[in-house]
Amino acid sequence: MAVRPTPEQVLLLAPDRAAAAAASTAADPGAWSLAGCDDQAVWGQYVATSAEPYEVVVDLDAPAFRCTCPSRKVPCKHCLGLLLMLAQQHVAPAKRLPFAQQWLQRRDRHPTANAADTALDVQGAGDDEVAVEADASGVRTSTRTGRADPGREQRRLDRAERMRAGLLELDRWLADRVRHGLTDPELADPTTWERVAARLVDAQCGGLANRVKRVATRVGEHARWHEDVLEELAVLHALAQGALRTSTLPPDLADGVHATAGLTIAKDDVLAGVPSTAHWLVVGESRTREDTITVQRTWLASQAPGADGRPVTTWAMVLAFGAFGREVTTEHHVGTELHADVHWYPGGIALRALVGRVHEGPAAAVARDAHTVAEAVAAAGWAMAAEPWLERFPVLVCATPRPVGNGRWTLADHTGAMPIVPGFWRLAELVAMSGGRDLVVMGELAADGVLPLTVWAAGATVEL
Amino acid sequence: MNGLSDAPDAPDAPDALAVVMARSATDEWAALVGAAVLGTDRRPAPAPGPGWDAWNTATDPAEALLDRAAAVVVARRAGSCPQPAPAIEVPTAPTDARPPCPVACAARLGRLLAGEHDVLLPEWFARCEAAGVQLPWATLPALLLRGRRHPHLDAAVRRLARGRAAWLAEVVPELGVRPTPVPITDQSPPFAMPPAPPDSAALVTTIVTVFHERTATWAAARELALAAASIDPVWLPTLIAQLARIGFDPTIERTRREVLAAAEFRHAMLLEWSARPTYPSRPSDPIPGDPA
Numbered sequence: 219m220a221v222r223p224t225p226e227q228v229l230l231l232a233p234d235r236a237a238a239a240a241a242s243t244a245a246d247p248g249a250w251s252l253a254g255c256d257d258q259a260v261w262g263q264y265v266a267t268s269a270e271p272y273e274v275v276v277d278l279d280a281p282a283f284r285c286t287c288p289s290r291k292v293p294c295k296h297c298l299g300l301l302l303m304l305a306q307q308h309v310a311p312a313k314r315l316p317f318a319q320q321w322l323q324r325r326d327r328h329p330t331a332n333a334a335d336t337a338l339d340v341q342g343a344g345d346d347e348v349a350v351e352a353d354a355s356g357v358r359t360s361t362r363t364g365r366a367d368p369g370r371e372q373r374r375l376d377r378a379e380r381m382r383a384g385l386l387e388l389d390r391w392l393a394d395r396v397r398h399g400l401t402d403p404e405l406a407d408p409t410t411w412e413r414v415a416a417r418l419v420d421a422q423c424g425g426l427a428n429r430v431k432r433v434a435t436r437v438g439e440h441a442r443w444h445e446d447v448l449e450e451l452a453v454l455h456a457l458a459q460g461a462l463r464t465s466t467l468p469p470d471l472a473d474g475v476h477a478t479a480g481l482t483i484a485k486d487d488v489l490a491g492v493p494s495t496a497h498w499l500v501v502g503e504s505r506t507r508e509d510t511i512t513v514q515r516t517w518l519a520s521q522a523p524g525a526d527g528r529p530v531t532t533w534a535m536v537l538a539f540g541a542f543g544r545e546v547t548t549e550h551h552v553g554t555e556l557h558a559d560v561h562w563y564p565g566g567i568a569l570r571a572l573v574g575r576v577h578e579g580p581a582a583a584v585a586r587d588a589h590t591v592a593e594a595v596a597a598a599g600w601a602m603a604a605e606p607w608l609e610r611f612p613v614l615v616c617a618t619p620r621p622v623g624n625g626r627w628t629l630a631d632h633t634g635a636m637p638i639v640p641g642f643w644r645l646a647e648l649v650a651m652s653g654g655r656d657l658v659v660m661g662e663l664a665a666d667g668v669l670p671l672t673v674w675a676a677g678a679t680v681e682l
Numbered sequence: 683m684n685g686l687s688d689a690p691d692a693p694d695a696p697d698a699l700a701v702v703m704a705r706s707a708t709d710e711w712a713a714l715v716g717a718a719v720l721g722t723d724r725r726p727a728p729a730p731g732p733g734w735d736a737w738n739t740a741t742d743p744a745e746a747l748l749d750r751a752a753a754v755v756v757a758r759r760a761g762s763c764p765q766p767a768p769a770i771e772v773p774t775a776p777t778d779a780r781p782p783c784p785v786a787c788a789a790r791l792g793r794l795l796a797g798e799h800d801v802l803l804p805e806w807f808a809r810c811e812a813a814g815v816q817l818p819w820a821t822l823p824a825l826l827l828r829g830r831r832h833p834h835l836d837a838a839v840r841r842l843a844r845g846r847a848a849w850l851a852e853v854v855p856e857l858g859v860r861p862t863p864v865p866i867t868d869q870s871p872p873f874a875m876p877p878a879p880p881d882s883a884a885l886v887t888t889i890v891t892v893f894h895e896r897t898a899t900w901a902a903a904r905e906l907a908l909a910a911a912s913i914d915p916v917w918l919p920t921l922i923a924q925l926a927r928i929g930f931d932p933t934i935e936r937t938r939r940e941v942l943a944a945a946e947f948r949h950a951m952l953l954e955w956s957a958r959p960t961y962p963s964r965p966s967d968p969i970p971g972d973p974a
Contacts, residue, residue, distance in 0.1 A: 393744040399721025445711075448718045452751035591764045603760035606752075622768040625856050634764025646823035646857045650850050653775035653819070665759070673820075676782035680820045 223278075228301040231281070233291045237298060244299025247308045253300065254312025260304045261318035264296045274300050275318040277325060284321050377422055381479070382462065384421020388414065388430075389458040392451050400444045405437055418480075423461075425480030428508050429454060429607075449665075453607050473564035474605050483563055488572050493559035496520040498534065498573075499583055500550045501614060501660040502671035503681065512540040516550050517612050517660065517671070518560065518571075521587050529587035531597075533612050534560045534571035552672055553679035555583035566604040569611075585674045588616035588658045592633035598663045610662040610669075618656050619649050629659060629668060637667035644670070644682040651675045703733035704761070707754055710734050714751045722747055772853055776845030780816045786954040788818035795824055799944045801904075801911045802951060804875045807838050809955040817842050822850060826859040833866040834873035876912035885909055886917050889941070890924045896934055903937045907944040918949040 232238035244264065247253070251271065253262030258279055263271040264287075272287040274296045283293040293301075303309050314322070391414055395405065404410050411434035418427035433450040436443055461479045464472035477483070498518040505514045516536040524530040540546025550556070556579035562568040589597070594613035601611050617629040619638065627645060628635035638645065651657060651673055658674040673680045710731050717727035722743040730738045730750060737753040740746040783791075787810070794803050810817065817825070822843055829836025840847045840863050851861040879885045889909055892898045898906060910921060925942040928934075 389745075392748060393742060396718050396747050397722050397744040399724065400719045402721070444719050445715050448715055448751055449755050451718075452748055452755050455745075455748040456752040456756070595762060595764045599760050599762055602762070603756070606756040606759050618772070620768045620772050621770050621853075623770060628765065628768055630767045632767075635767050636764060646850065646854045647820045649854050650822040650846065651819040653778075653846060653849070654772045654853070655774055675819070676816075678782065678785050678788065678818075682820075 222307075223301060223305050225302055225305045228298060228305050231293055231301070232298055233293070237291050237293075237295050240295035241298030241302055244295045245302035245306070245308075246299075247303060250300070250303070252312075252315055253303065253309050254315070255304055255309045256311055256314065259314070259318060259322055260300055260309055261315055262300055262303075262309070263315075264299070272296055273315075273317045275321050276301055277322060280325075282325065380421045381423055381481075384418050384423050385426075385458045385461050385479075387417060387421075388423075388426065389455060389462075392455050392458070395451060396448075400447060405447075408434055410434075423480045425478050426454065426457065427480070429457075431509070457607055468566075470564070470566040471604075474566040477563060477565050477570070478605075478607050485572060488561050488563050489574055491561050491564075493561050493574050494520075494532070494534075495557070495559050495577070496532070497555055497557050498560060499555045499585060500552050500580070501585060502612070502662075503548060503552055504662060504669065504671050505546070510541055512546050514538040514540065514546045514548070515662075516548070517662075518550070518573075519585075519612070519614060519660075520560075528593065529589065531587075531589065531614055533569060534562065534573075535569045535612070536571060536573060551580065552681050553582060553584070554580035556580045567601045567608065569601075569608075584677065584679060585614060585658050585660065585672075588614050590633040591615055591617055591629065591631050591636055594663065595634070595636060610664040612660065613663045613668060614658070614660045616656050616658050618654065619645070619652050629661075629670070631656065636663065639664070639667040639669045642669065647680075647682060648673060651680065699733045703731075703757070706731040706734065707757055710750070711754045711758070714747060714754065717747055718751070773849070775849040778816055778844055778846065780814055783810065783815045783818045784954065784957060787815075787951075788821070790951050790954060791818055791821055793947075795821060795828075799907070799911075799947045801876070801907055801944065802948050803835075804838075804873055805911065805948070806951065807842060807873075808875055809952070811842055813955060817846075819846065822846065823854075823857055823859075826851065826857070829864055830859065832873065833864040833870045836864040837866065838873055876908050878914065879909075879912055882914035882917045885913050886921045886924070889921065890928075893925065893928050893934055893938055896931055898934045898937045898941075900937050903940045906937065906941045910941055910945045911948060915949070915952050918945055918952070921945050922949060 229238045229241065232241060249265055250262045251265055253260070255261070259275060259277050261273075261275040264274055264285075265271045266287070270286075272285055274286075275284045276282070276293070276297050283297040285294050285296045287294055287296055289295070300309070395402070398404075411430055415427040415430045415434075418424070418430060429450070433447060433454070436446045436450065439446065457475060457478060460467060460471070460475040464475055467475065498520050500516060501519045502517040503514065504517075505512055507513070514537065516538070518534040518536065520532045520534075521529045522532075536550065538546045538549065550573070556573075556576050558576040558579070559574035560571045561574050563570040563572075594615045598611040598613065601608055613636075615629060615631070615636075617631040617635075619627055620630045620635070621627050622635075622637070626640060627638045627642070627649075629638060630636075638648075642648075648659070648670055652675070659668075659670050660672040661668040661670040670682055673682060713728045717725050726743050727747045727750065729735075734750060734753065737749045738746055740749055787806075791806055791810075794800060794806055817839070822839070825839045825843075826836070826847060829839050847859075848861040851857065851859045889906055892902070892906065910918075913921065922942065922945050925938060925945065928938055
């Protein structure tokens, strides 16, 4: 059981003198509702001036803090106030409130994060100690440092305001497109889209700007382009609406929306999160161009046997960017395996990641367990359900390339088929390697089909 | 991909409304596209189908349409199912009991096909055939395409690929290769290793002399590379060592690098094949370091 702290010990946790002073004010039992404690934690709702009371939990073992107030200080005055009340024996043992239960359970699932904590060093802790904040404009950001300079705070607020304005403008523009109809000649004019994209860049929504530019290329692409464009406009609308109200979204979803909109997260912050240490096989690499930037995706997969005997694949995607004169280089080569720490970026679907410490490797390795087509499509479906704006999802299947006519091909097995993207230029190589039989293929599954990237045949790894 | 149904391993059985929505998703989507194409100013979207009304809350018709469209898109993407297996049956390629091509040799062929020292391509084929291994299948389409204008190469490729060349040509007609070999004419360029010289030692001396006398201009590079490709492999380390030692002179430097690279490439290629029992195994001198 954690020892009940003394008031002096509590005040030692304060990040600065102001917080310590404010903590005493916050330690007013009248301002709290449903405060309670047990052996491990103390929690309560602080009724502030805002409409929603702040939800406060402190894990006494670590200690670690969580508060929904907008303050960037860790611990904030509410956490300290609650601890002071505990020290002064104003908090009675009670059943955990749902939000406290949820957060503490999540912490229990990451025991390494707890081990990393020390009494005075909350910055070094894992993802779950990240102070999650909602500011007045509804834009959430994650931060793990409690000692931010005021200039940074101001810049963050400015940026939030710019993003908000840009998102509102985007959403109005989307509604106007639907109001005037997709046959409006304005849509066929590339400058229309470029203008919108440029506005989004100004609003620091770079992710959305790139998306808008990609939609522009689909106008008039084929006879049924209206469907594709409406689909993309609807997804943009969902993203804009989501980004405008992230404070009401579940934290993971909010993080995903932010990342897609273009909010960048410092590498150090990602590397400070709880790593996933495993044997990671480098299974594929793909490159796309966005304007003058080359985006390189390196796919890592870690496999473990599942409960039903079928393999369970965990994915990680490492992004690298190159520009003219500074070409992107391959850091992790396809066909190798490394025993390494992988740190995921925050978000509902853990895909984008950074490779942290490499414990062993790289060594040559081949893919061992592949999935059926049905398993791969189902996994992609679950990911799309969580983040419908995902543009591609990795698949690793054992299947045969088979034609469906009209020059279109699929990867098929006994559970079904998934189309290969039209115009896949290495199709003949893929078919030649298969010889009409099953082979193991890694690819990116997108709306128009799967783009095969790597093939394993006869013990060799071949990049397409 | 656009079929909508419950995900195959959904934890709970779909309720009745979900089934109805799954059936009506296509109609819902068609109605929304129709309205969006003409614009909600001209054609308001029709009332939503059963279940889909949950997203019809916005008062602005355009915004309501986007809300509804987003709901259908999410449902379609999340609920996508595998397509039924295609009806067209593909015959399997004739079985090939030969072991696969060693990885290093396959990579070497990839470099040859990318244009590095293509005088050595016939020798790669000869070694592959002697080793009794499969062609690296990933290179088969490129080889067949190259063979369209090079009947002797085409013949070599088809002999080495056995039945898979004709099979591939039939199964992937879009490749534009015929199932039957390209007819050989009198004008067809030959595809064979350069003839072995009567005395490799003398030829090595000649090559090195040409460089020492500074007459190895770029115009002679191809002929010199061919000579390096023709000598007995046991003399390759000597040739490499001699070429690496020649002093710098701008008039021959480019040629020297080219011929040296060809000799080193050939030496490395033969060492890779020597893992197979067919390469005449005589201890070879160590390759000197890259003079560059």
